[in-house]
Amino acid sequence: xxxxxLWRAMLxxxxxxxxxxxxxxxxxxxxxxxxxxxxxxIWLGVTVTATLLMVAxxxxxxxxxxxxxxxPKSSQVPRDADHPTLVMFVHPHCPCSKASISELSLLxxxxxxxxxxxxFFLKPAKMVRDWVLTASWRxxxxxxxxxxxCDEAGHEAQLFHAETSGDTVLYDAKGNLLFHGGITxxxxxxxxxxxxxxxxxxxxxxxxxQTQTPVLQTPVFGxxxxxxxxQKGSVKCKQ
Amino acid sequence: MQTVAAYAALNDVATKRAAMLFEQGQDCIYRRTDRFFAxxxxxxxxxxxxxxxxxxxxxxxxxxxQTHWHVWAAIFLGxxxxxxxxxxxxxxxxxxxxxxxxxxxxxxxxALLIHLTGGRIETxxxxxxxxxxxxxxxxxRVLISATIIVAADHFVRGIYWPQSVxxxxxxxxxxxFEHAGWVLFEDTFLFISIRQSxxxxxxxxxxxxxxxxxxxxxERQVGERTAELANSLSVLHATLESTADGILVVDYQGRITNxxxxxxxxxxxxQEVLASGDDQQALMAVLAQLKDEETFLRKVxxxxxLPEAESYDTVEFKxxxxxxxxxxxxxxxxxxxxxxxxxxxxxxxxxxxxELENVHxxxxxxxxxxxxxxxxxxVLHNVGNVLNSVNVxxxxxxxxxxxxxxxxxxxxxxxxxxxxxxxxxxLTADPKGKQLPAYLGQLADHLTREQSxxxxxxxxxxxxxxxxxxxxxxxxxxxKVSGVTEVVNVSDLVEDSLRMNAGALTRHGVQVIRKFDPHxxxxxxxxxxxxxxxxxLIRNAKYACAExxxxxxxxxxxxxxxxxxxxIAVVDNGVGIPAENLxxxxxxxxxxxxxxxxxxLHSGALAAKEMGGALxxxxxxxxHGAMFTLELPIQPPEGRAPxxxxxxxxxxxxxxQDAVQHRA
Numbered sequence: 001x002x003x004x005x006l007w008r009a010m011l012x013x014x015x016x017x018x019x020x021x022x023x024x025x026x027x028x029x030x031x032x033x034x035x036x037x038x039x040x041x042i043w044l045g046v047t048v049t050a051t052l053l054m055v056a057x058x059x060x061x062x063x064x065x066x067x068x069x070x071x072p073k074s075s076q077v078p079r080d081a082d083h084p085t086l087v088m089f090v091h092p093h094c095p096c097s098k099a100s101i102s103e104l105s106l107l108x109x110x111x112x113x114x115x116x117x118x119x120f121f122l123k124p125a126k127m128v129r130d131w132v133l134t135a136s137w138r139x140x141x142x143x144x145x146x147x148x149x150c151d152e153a154g155h156e157a158q159l160f161h162a163e164t165s166g167d168t169v170l171y172d173a174k175g176n177l178l179f180h181g182g183i184t185x186x187x188x189x190x191x192x193x194x195x196x197x198x199x200x201x202x203x204x205x206x207x208x209x210q211t212q213t214p215v216l217q218t219p220v221f222g223x224x225x226x227x228x229x230x231q232k233g234s235v236k237c238k239q
Numbered sequence: 240m241q242t243v244a245a246y247a248a249l250n251d252v253a254t255k256r257a258a259m260l261f262e263q264g265q266d267c268i269y270r271r272t273d274r275f276f277a278x279x280x281x282x283x284x285x286x287x288x289x290x291x292x293x294x295x296x297x298x299x300x301x302x303x304x305q306t307h308w309h310v311w312a313a314i315f316l317g318x319x320x321x322x323x324x325x326x327x328x329x330x331x332x333x334x335x336x337x338x339x340x341x342x343x344x345x346x347x348x349x350a351l352l353i354h355l356t357g358g359r360i361e362t363x364x365x366x367x368x369x370x371x372x373x374x375x376x377x378x379x380r381v382l383i384s385a386t387i388i389v390a391a392d393h394f395v396r397g398i399y400w401p402q403s404v405x406x407x408x409x410x411x412x413x414x415x416f417e418h419a420g421w422v423l424f425e426d427t428f429l430f431i432s433i434r435q436s437x438x439x440x441x442x443x444x445x446x447x448x449x450x451x452x453x454x455x456x457x458e459r460q461v462g463e464r465t466a467e468l469a470n471s472l473s474v475l476h477a478t479l480e481s482t483a484d485g486i487l488v489v490d491y492q493g494r495i496t497n498x499x500x501x502x503x504x505x506x507x508x509x510q511e512v513l514a515s516g517d518d519q520q521a522l523m524a525v526l527a528q529l530k531d532e533e534t535f536l537r538k539v540x541x542x543x544x545l546p547e548a549e550s551y552d553t554v555e556f557k558x559x560x561x562x563x564x565x566x567x568x569x570x571x572x573x574x575x576x577x578x579x580x581x582x583x584x585x586x587x588x589x590x591x592x593x594e595l596e597n598v599h600x601x602x603x604x605x606x607x608x609x610x611x612x613x614x615x616x617x618v619l620h621n622v623g624n625v626l627n628s629v630n631v632x633x634x635x636x637x638x639x640x641x642x643x644x645x646x647x648x649x650x651x652x653x654x655x656x657x658x659x660x661x662x663x664x665x666l667t668a669d670p671k672g673k674q675l676p677a678y679l680g681q682l683a684d685h686l687t688r689e690q691s692x693x694x695x696x697x698x699x700x701x702x703x704x705x706x707x708x709x710x711x712x713x714x715x716x717x718x719k720v721s722g723v724t725e726v727v728n729v730s731d732l733v734e735d736s737l738r739m740n741a742g743a744l745t746r747h748g749v750q751v752i753r754k755f756d757p758h759x760x761x762x763x764x765x766x767x768x769x770x771x772x773x774x775x776l777i778r779n780a781k782y783a784c785a786e787x788x789x790x791x792x793x794x795x796x797x798x799x800x801x802x803x804x805x806x807i808a809v810v811d812n813g814v815g816i817p818a819e820n821l822x823x824x825x826x827x828x829x830x831x832x833x834x835x836x837x838x839x840l841h842s843g844a845l846a847a848k849e850m851g852g853a854l855x856x857x858x859x860x861x862x863h864g865a866m867f868t869l870e871l872p873i874q875p876p877e878g879r880a881p882x883x884x885x886x887x888x889x890x891x892x893x894x895x896q897d898a899v900q901h902r903a
Contacts, residue, residue, distance in 0.1 A: 194402070
C-alpha cells in the first residue's frame with residue numbers, strides 16, 4: 001500500500017472529502033477542501049511542535065549544585081545527631097517550587113519523626129522580609145516537623161552550593177551527604193518522582209543510609225536562586 | 240432492528256426523504272456542536288491564560304523576574320490551538336474536517352491545560368470530559384482523531400520524557416498503550432451511545448418522513464376539500480345573491496350568521512343593524528313596517544321555541560307589500576343549529592292574481608258569449624247551406640206550380656158546364672168536344688208527372704228541413720252529450736248529399752261522376768255529421784268548378800273501402816289550392832271566397848276527428864283541381880265516448896296537423 005493510498009484511506013475513514021466525487025460538489029470545492037487540509041496539517045504541525053517544545057522546557061532541569069559531602073560547620077542549621085537532616089532551598093516566588101514543597105509535604109507524611117527538615121527561602125539582600133512571606137512559605141511552614149528559614153542574601157544556599165529553587169540535600173546523622181537534587185519530575189509538576197522516592201528510602205531504611213555510595217543525585221526543576229552573575233559563589237551575590 | 244423496521248414501512252419517496260432528514264439532522268448537530276466547541280475553544284484559551292497568570296506568572300532568578308514561559312504558551316500556543324478550529328467553524332461549519340480539527344485541538348488544549356496547571360491529576364479529567372463533549376457530534380470518527388492525539392502524546396512522551404507522564408524515568412515501551420486504553424475504554428461507551436443516538440435519529444427521521452407524507456396527503460386532501468368548499472361557498476354565495484328571495488340565517492344565540500343583499504333591500508334594514516349581527520335589533524327595525532306586528536313577533540318566537548318546526552305564511556306591510564315567509568331549521572350533522580328565513584316579495588303576484596281573477600271572470604263571460612256566437616255561426620252556416628237547397632226546391636216547386644196545367648183542367652170543367660145540356664153532342668160532334676177526351680188523358684198524364692215531380696221536391700224539402708233540424712240538434716249537442724250513431728249506407732248518404740246540391744250543380748253545369756265500390760258495407764256513424772261534411776265538400780267542389788271558368792266542369796265522388804275504413808273522395812277539376820293554403824285550409828276562419836265564413840271545412844274536419852276519422856285535402860296546385868277525402872271507420876272506435884270526441888274536437892290545432900299529414 002502506497003503512502004498516498006494510506007493517506008486517502010485515513011481521510012476516507014474520517015469522512016474528510018479530498019476531491020470532487022468524494023462528497024465535494026465541484027472542482028473549486030475540492031480545491032478549497034485540499035487547501036483546508038493543507039492548512040490543517042500546517043496548524044497541526046505548528047501546535048504539536050510548540051507543545052513538544054513546551055514539554056521539553058518543562059522537563060529541562062535547572063542548574064544542579066554540588067553540595068559539600070560533609071555538613072558545613074558554618075551553617076546556622078542545627079543538624080540532628082539522631083536523624084537525617086533534610087535541607088531544601090526555595091525561591092519564594094518560584095511557581096515550580098510549589099510542587100517541590102508539595103512533594104516535601106508528602107515525604108514528611110511518610111517519614112514522620114524520622115527526619116529533621118529545614119526549608120530556606122531565599123531573601124536577596126535588597127528585598128524586605130515580607131518579600132519572602134509567600135504562599136510557598138506558608139505551605140512549607142504548615143508541614144509538620146519542617147522548619148522554615150529566611151535565607152538572608154542566600155547565605156545558607158551558598159554554603160550548600162544550591163543553584164536552583166527546589167534543590168534539596170540530605171545528610172545522615174553523622175553529617176555525611178546522602179542525597180542532593182530535586183524532588184519533582186519536571187518544572188512545577190507534582191507526582192511520583194525519583195527524588196522523593198530516594199529520600200523516602202534513605203530516611204526509612206537505615207541500612208540504605210549506610211550502604212549508600214555514591215551520593216544519590218536527581219535533576220532539579222525550578223527557578224534560579226541567584227541571578228546569573230551571582231551564581232557560583234560570586235562576591236556580587238553577597239549584596 | 241428498530242431502524243430497519245421503521246424504514247421497511249416506508250415507500251421509496253419516504254425512504255429518500257427520511258435519508259435526507261437524517262442527513263439534515265446530522266448536519267444540524269454538526270453545526271450546533273461546532274458552534275459549541277468554537278465558544279469552548281475561546282473559553283479554554285482565556286482560562287489557560289488566566290491559569291498561567293495565576294499559577295506561574297513569572298519565572299525568577301534571584302530578585303529578578305520575567306514573564307513565565309507558561310504565560311506565553313497560554314497566549315500563543317493556546318491561541319494557535321483555538322484559533323484555527325474557530326476559523327473553520329466560522330468558514331466551514333458542519334464539515335468533517337472542521338470537527339476532526341476540533342477533536343485534535345481539544346486534545347492539544349487538554350495537554351496545554353494539564354501543563355499549565357502543573358500536571359494536576361484533576362486537569363486530566365479535561366481529556367475525558369472533552370471526549371464526552373466530542374460525542375455530542377454523534378460521529379464516532381471524531382473520537383478516533385482525539386484518541387490518536389492522546390495516544391501519540393503518551394507515546395512520544397514515553398519515549399523522550401517518560402517521567403513527565405508516567406512519573407518514572409524508565410518505562411515499558413507499551414505503557415502508552417495502557418493510558419490510551421483508558422481513553423478507548425471511554426470511547427467504547429461513547430461509541431455505543433453514538434450508535435444508539437444515530438439509530439434514534441434514523442427512527443425519528445423515518446417517522447418524520449412518514450408523518451410528512453401523511454401530512455402532505457392530509458394537506459392535499461384539505462386543499463381539495465378547501466377548494467371544494469370554496470367552490471361550494473362561491474356557488475352558495477352566488478346563489479344567495481342571485482336569488483330573488485331575501486334570505487336570512489340566524490343561530491340560536493340570536494346572531495345573524497348569513498344574509499343576502501336582497502334581504503337587506505327587501506326589509507330596508509340599515510347597514511349598522513346588519514353589521515351588528517344582532518337578530519333582535521334587526522327584528523325591532525322591521526316591526527314598524529308591518530301591518531300586524533304582534534302576529535309577526537308571536538310567530539317568530541313560536542318558531543324559535545320549536546327548533547325543528549317548518550313554517551310558511553305571508554307578511555303584509557303597511558305600504559301594501561306582501562312577503563311570503565318560509566322558515567326551516569338549519570341543521571348541522573342532523574342537529575338543529577339555527578333557522579333559515581326566506582322572504583319572497585309576492586306583491587306583484589298578489590296584484591296579478593287579483594287582476595287575473597277579475598280578468599278570468601270577464602273571460603268567462605266573454606267566452607260564454609263567444610261560445611254562443613260560434614254555435615250561432617255553425618248553425619247559420621250549415622243551415623244556410625241546406626236553406627240553399629230548400630230555396631232551390633221551393634223555387635222548383637213554385638215554377639212547377641206556375642207552369643202547372645191544373646188551370647187547363649178548370650177550363651175543361653167550364654166547357655163541360657157550358658155544354659152540360661148537350662154534353663153528348665158536344666163530345667161527339669163538336670170539334671173541340673171531340674178532342675177533350677184525348678186532351679183530358681194528356682192532362683192527366685201531365686198532372687201525374689207534375690205531381691210526381693212536386694212530391695219528389697217536397698221529399699227533398701222534407702229531408703232538407705230534417706237536416707236543418709239535425710243541424711240545430713247537433714249544435715245543441717255541443718252543450719250536452721249526444722253522439723247518437725246510426726247504421727247507414729254510405730252510398731245513400733252520398734246520394735242525399737248530391738241531391739241536396741243537385742239544383743246548384745245542375746245550374747252551374749257541373750257533371751257529377753259517381754264511382755262507388757260495388758260492395759260497400761254499411762257504417763256506423765253520426766249520420767247528420769257525415770251528411771254535413773259531404774254537403775260542404777260537394778258545395779265547395781261546385782264553387783271551385785264554377786270559379787275555374789271551365790266548360791268541362793266535373794266532380795267525381797268516389798267511395799272506396801279498405802282497412803276497416805270507408806273513404807269518400809270528392810274530386811273536382813276546379814281552381815285548385817295553392818300549396819301555402821293547404822296547411823291552413825282547415826283553420827277556423829280561413830276561406831278564399833268573398834262570401835265564405837271559413838267554418839265549413841274547419842267544422843267538417845272537427846266532426847271527422849270526433850267520429851274517429853279524418854278529413855284530408857290534396858291539390859296539385861292552382862288550376863289542377865282538388866281532392867277532399869273523408870275517411871271514416873266502419874265501426875266507431877271502442878271506448879271513444881262522445882264527450883271525449885268533443886274534447887278532441889276542441890283541440891283544433893292538433894287536428895289540423897293530423898289532417899294535413901294524413902292528406903299528404
